[in-house]
Amino acid sequence: MPAAAPSKAYARAGVDIDLGNRLKGGLGRALASTHGPEVLGKAGGFGGLFRADFKGMREPVLVGSIDGVGTKLKVAIELGRHDTVGQDLVNHCINDIAVLGARPLFFLDYIGTGKLEPAVFKGLLAGLAKACAAAGCALIGGETAQMPGIYQGKDYDLAGTIVGVVDKRKIIDGRKVRPGDAVLGLAADGLHTNGYSLARDILFNKMALALDARLPGLKKTLGDELLRVHPNYQPRMAALPEGVLKGAAHITGGGLIDNLPRVLPDACDAVIDTAAWKTPRLCQILQEGGAVPKEEMFQVFNMGVGMALIVAEKDATPTLDALGKGAFRIGRIERGTGRTRLR
DSSP, rough: OOOOOHHHHHHTTTTOOOHHHHHHOOOOHHHHTTOTTEEOOOOOOSSSOOOOOOOOOSSSSEEEEEEOOOOOOOOHHTTTHHHHHHHHHHHHHHHHHHHTTTTEEEEEEEEESSOOHHHHHHHEEEEEHHHHHHHEEEEEEEEEOBBTTOOTTTOEEEEEEEEEEEEGGOOOOOOOOTTTTTTEEEEOOOSTTTTHHHIIIIIIIIIIOOOOOOOTOSSOOOOHHHHHOOOOOOOHTTTTTOOOOOOEEOOTTTTHHHGGGGSSTTEEEEEOOOTTTTTOOOHHHHHHHHHHHHHHHHSOOOOOOOEEEEEEEHHHHHHHHHOEEEEEEEEEEEEEOOOEEEE
C-alpha cells in the first residue's frame, strides 16, 4: 500500500491537525485584544508568559481557580451559538476569585471535542476574548483537543483556569463575620452556569417545551433565556471601600444553601429572607413544572442572587447605595453552626 501522509491518515481517524493549525493561526487578533505589556512571547508557544507587576502590594498572593460551563453547553450546541458560553466561563472563574478580593491576571482555556468545527471554535474564542478584554484579564493560552470516540456528535467541553492576585492583608475570608452583620445580594441574570441538567430535564422532558418557546413572564425565547451571560461582579466589588466586605460567596452549584457556609465562621448562620427579593420567573417555571421543593431549588439554582456579600450592619445602606441597581438586602448573620437557614 502506498504510504499516506501521517496528517491525512490521522484526519481519516478523526483528528485533523492541519485544520487545528489553521484555526489556531488566526488567533492572533483575538488574543492580542486581551494583552497588555505584561504578556510576553507569541501565541502558540508551549506556555504563556506573563510578567507580573505587583507594585503597591505589600505581600502579593496568587489565587488560582478552575471551572467549566456544565451542561449549559447542550443548549449552546442545540442553538448553534457558542460565544456566550465562552463569556460565561471567564466571568464564572473571575467571580470565584473575586470573593477572596482578588483581581484577575490571566486565563487559559481547554476545548475538547470529537470533531473540530471552525464555526464553533471561532465562536468560543470570540466569547473568551470578549470577556477577558472587558475584565482586563489576559488570555495567554489554551488547549484544543480532538478526541473522537470520547466526545460524540456535536458535543464538546469547555473549561478554564484563572490566576489572579490579592494583597494578603486585603484577603476576604469571612473570619470577621459576626452575628448582626447584613447579607446583601447582587442580582443574577438567568441561571448562570449551574442547574442546567435539572432545568433541561424539566423544560424539555417533563414540560416538552422547545427552545423557541415564548412563556408568560419571560422577555425572550426560552433558548435566549437559558443562554443569558453569567455577569462579572468583580469590578463592582472592587469599587467598594477597602475593608467593607467581610465575606463574599459566588452563588454557583449548591446555591445559597451550600455556598454561603463556605465563608461563614463555625458559630454563625446566614439567615436568608426568601421574600426579600422577587424570584425570577424562569425559576418559578422550573419549580412549578418540576414540582421541585423550595429547599432544593435554593440548593440547585441561584434563585436570582448571583453574589452574596456580608457587611457590617452599619455599612449595609451605604454599600447598597454604592452598588446601585441590582443590589438588595437578602438576610442577616445570626448565631448558629455555620449553615444557611431559609426564612
